[in-house]
Amino acid sequence: MNQRRPIPSVAIAFLLAACAGGPPSAQRPTPKVRAAPAPAGVAGTPAPAPPAAPEPSTPPAEAFxxxxxxxxxxxVDRFQTDHPTYxxxxxxxxxxxSGVDPGVPGLIVTSTGAPKILDLRDFxxxxxxxLSPVTPSGVSGDTVTVAGKPLGGARRIARLATGTTWYAGVLRELSLGKPPAADLxxxxxxxxxxxxxxxxxxxxWVVFLDSNLDGSFEDxxxxxxxxxxxxxxxxxxxTKPLTLAANFSEDHGVPVLDLYFETLGHGTHVAGIAAGHNLYNVxxxxxxxxxxQLLGLKIANNARGGISVHGSMQRAxxxxxxxxxxxxxxxVLNMSFGVGNEFEGRAAIDSIVNTFLRAHPDVVFTLPAGNDGPGLSTIGFPASADLALTAGALLPGPFLRKSGPRLQLxxxxxxxxxxRGAETAxxxxxxxxxxxxxxPRWNTGDEVKYGTSMAAPQAAGLAxxxxxxxxxxxRPLAAADVMQALRASTTPVWGAxxxxxxxxxxxxxxVPQIERAYRWLRADHQGSTYVVRAGDSAxxxxxxxxxxxxxxxxxxxxxxxxxGLRAARFTLASDVPWLSVPAAVTPNPVSTDITVAYHAAAFTRPGAYTGTVVARNPSDTLAGPLFELVNTVV
Structure with a gap:
């Protein structure tokens, strides 16, 4: 096997798990714009028309x-009909x-009328x-100077303030990237x-923002x-292109202010897939x-292309x-982020995710496989984290359907x-x-996005x-139960x-089937999680x-x-004739070695050969695989 350079264990900046807005560029619909009537001119000269408001790529009702x-x-559609409260x-x-915009219709309330978003935090x-200390000045103390600029309305602030020290700063659009996202x-x-x-x-703590830039806080x-x-x-x-919220903390009694906003469009889209209700009021x-309900945990610096670092992820x-x-x-956690692996099983963020999940065995953590397919061994990290649920992507039939009401989906x-996998299962x-x-409103026209970033929240919603x-x-569940139920309920992709x-x-x-997964859990099967290593690393x-x-x-x-469940014995079976393995193994308390033999005579033609050894619990053969030993020879 060719060896690739291991990734250093220092903090690594994460790029957004590649996703795109709409279909491939050659087929991407052009956002429509709504014609706006020109206002009356002055002295016979027509005034310039305001910018036309963008329209959705497809009207929401039609998209539904x-x-x-x-x-x-x-x-899910049938499950909702059969079990409306589940x-x-x-x-x-x-x-x-990248954040979640709390002002978008569909992210306001749940199906029960409860608030959809319980908290928004910027990490x-x-x-x-x-922020730096400031003191009101001017006649009657109605002026406060911020960044060298005097502003009125200080008495409005004073009526609410209980402390003697005020703090001031500025929010600059320029540092937030390019329009339209950064045009707040x-x-x-x-x-x-x-x-x-x-x-x-x-x-x-409260913040006053001169939102209309009229030089006063009075309004x-x-x-x-x-x-x-x-x-x-x-x-x-x-014009309300996006929604802002405030986060406060303290450092030795001094306020620390983070303003929360979504200027990438990615996290808001992901949130709607996972848990949106009555999208766009349809x-x-x-x-x-x-x-x-949702937590919007911003871990990405959107102005820098949606990058993040280990510390932000871990704190979130x-x-x-x-x-x-x-x-x-x-x-349930969903993190639709990742970058390409150099050496599967060695990334620091994989270890961080695994450590977190060992400490929180009831948490299901969904991750995107990555968008570097269809080549072998292209799973990114942290998608290669052993204890997370990693989702690959399907191209759904509705996005392939041609126009015509009589054509079959x-x-x-x-x-x-x-x-795709290879060094990782x-x-x-x-x-x-x-x-x-x-x-977000500034992203209107880009309602269709694709990528494994969009697959991961599907899995989160199923969980x-x-x-x-x-x-x-x-019936309380551990994460191992939920993940095993989803894996055990699958049907093959069309054409497999x-x-x-x-x-x-x-x-x-x-492809998981939620009704089957539900019945699997109702049958009192138990899930198991095993960590597998082929040799020393992968x-x-x-x-x-x-x-x-x-x-x-x-x-x-x-x-x-x-x-999850620790099986007292493993039964083993290969799905290809060129792999042989013992019929059964009794596991050791800590780690068990299982030797698989390859029949070299079977590799007579060039190509990639993939075979899997499936381990099951003989006490519950209907529960699905305990783990799989995946082998690929090129």
């Missing part, structure tokens, strides 16, 4: 009827991403405002500078911390788990776990870009990776529905075994240069129990 939020392939209620989905530092007030440029003043009120309302504001206060500026136009994970535990909510097929499963979903269903039946020729490297276990065996010599026919796998 066309099935552009694809739910049928995993059976829709994610009682479950909290944390969206670790990226992008919205941090540098929608006036056509990204050069505005918004003065802010922070004071302590009776109910905590402004105080903005509390989103979590503490009672009404979950937000503000939208000018009744019944829902994401996968409309009853679930831990915050979500504390938040859910304090409110007795079941937690095309089947879902594996997306060309979905990353991922993806775990495949779900739709295209969707028409929620976007939330199962957790919600069993909780309502007073026939014209498609899909393998475990392409589709993992296949989770699967990948001989990219074939066998080293005629004697190179043995592969040792190390298998360790990591969570």
């Amino acid at each position: 009827l066309e099935g552009l939020m694809p739910l049928s392939g995993t059976g 829709d994610g209620r009682g479950v909290l989905i944390g969206i670790l991403d 990226s530092g992008e919205g941090k405002i540098a 007030n929608g006036n056509g440029n990204n050069t505005d500078v918004f003065p802010v003043v922070v004071v302590r009120a009776t109910d905590g 402004e309302q105080p903005l509390h911390d989103y979590r503490e504001g009672g009404g979950r206060q937000t503000i939208a500026l000018g 009744a019944g136009f829902d994401g996968v788990a409309p009853g679930a 994970m831990e915050y979500a776990a504390r938040f859910a535990a304090e409110r007795n909510l079941q937690l 095309a089947p879902d097929i594996l997306a060309w870009f979905s990353s 991922k993806p775990d499963l495949v779900v739709p990776g295209f969707a028409y979903s929620t976007v 939330a529905r199962l957790i919600s269903a069993l909780a309502q039946e007073n 075994g026939g014209g498609g020729g899909m393998s475990v490297l392409d589709e993992g276990a296949g 989770p699967a065996a990948f001989r990219r240069d074939g066998l080293a010599d005629p004697s190179d026919t043995l592969q040792v796998f190390h298998v360790a129990h990591a969570g």
Whole structure:
């Protein structure tokens, strides 16, 4: 096997798991614009027309009827009809991403009428405002100077302030990237500078923002911390292209202000897939788990292309776990981020995710496989984390259908870009990776996005529905149970075994069916989690240069129990004739070695040979595989 350079264990900047808006560029629809009447001119000279308001790529009602939020392939539509309350209620989905815009219709309330978004937190530092002490001045103390500019309305602030020290700073559009995302007030440029003043009120820190840039705070309302504001206060500026919220903390009694906003469009789209309800005010136009509530955990610096670092991700994970535990909510996390692996199983972020999940065995964590397919061994990280649920992407039939009401809907097929396994036994499963979903107002026209970033929240929504269903039946679940139920309920991607020729490297276990997964859990099966290593590092065996010599026919796998049911015995079976393995193995307490033999005589023709050894629990053969030993020889 060719060796690749291991990734250093220092903090690595993460790029957004590649996703795109709409279909491939050659087919991408051009956003329509709504004609606006020109205002009356002055002295016979026509005034310039205001910018035309962008329109959605497809009207939301049409998108709903066309099935552009694809739910049928995993059976969610039928499950909703049969079990209307098993829709994610009682479950909290944390969206670790570029942020979530709380002002978008579809992200306002759940199916029960409860607030959809419980909290918004910025762990990226992008919205941090540098504050310094200021003192009111001028006649009657009605002036406050911010960044060298005197502003009126200080008495308005003083009526609310309880502390003697005020703090001021500025929010600069220019540092937030390019328009339209960074044009916070929608006036056509990204050069505005918004003065802010922070004071302590009776109910905590508040910020005043000169939102209309009229040089006065007299007409402004105080903005509390989103979590503490009672009404979950937000503000939208000018033409309201996006929504802002405030996060406050303290450093030795001095306020620390982070303004929260979504200027990438990615996280808001992901949130709508996972848990949107009545998207764009269209009744019944829902994401996968409309009853679930959301945490919007911003980990990406959007102005720098959506990058993140380990520390931001780790703080967001831990915050979500504390938040859910304090409110007795079941937690699902989705992080649609990642970059390409150099050496599977060695990335620091994989270890961080695995460590977190060992400490929180009830949390299901969904990740995107990556968009570097269809080549072998293209799974990114942290998608290669052993204990997470990694989702590959399907191209859903509604996005393939040709115009014409009598034409039959095309089947879902594996997306060309979905990353494949080889050195890692991922993806775990495949779900739709295209969707028409929620976007901030500035991103109107880009409602259709695709990528494994869009597949991961589909898996998160499925997990939330199962957790919600069993909780309502007073059956608590561990993450291992939920993940095993989804894997054990799958059907193959269309064409697998026939014209498609899909393998475990392409589709993992296949396409989960939520009704089957629910019945699996109702049957009192238990899930298991095992960590597998082929040799010293990679989770699967990948001989990219074939066998080293005629004697190179043995592969040792190390298998360790990591969570859920611990089987007393493994029964083993190969799915190809060129792999042989003992029929049964009794596991050791810590780690078990299993040797697989290759029959070199079978490799008579050039190509990639993939075979899997499936381990089952002889005490519950219907529970599905305990683990798989995946082998690929090229």
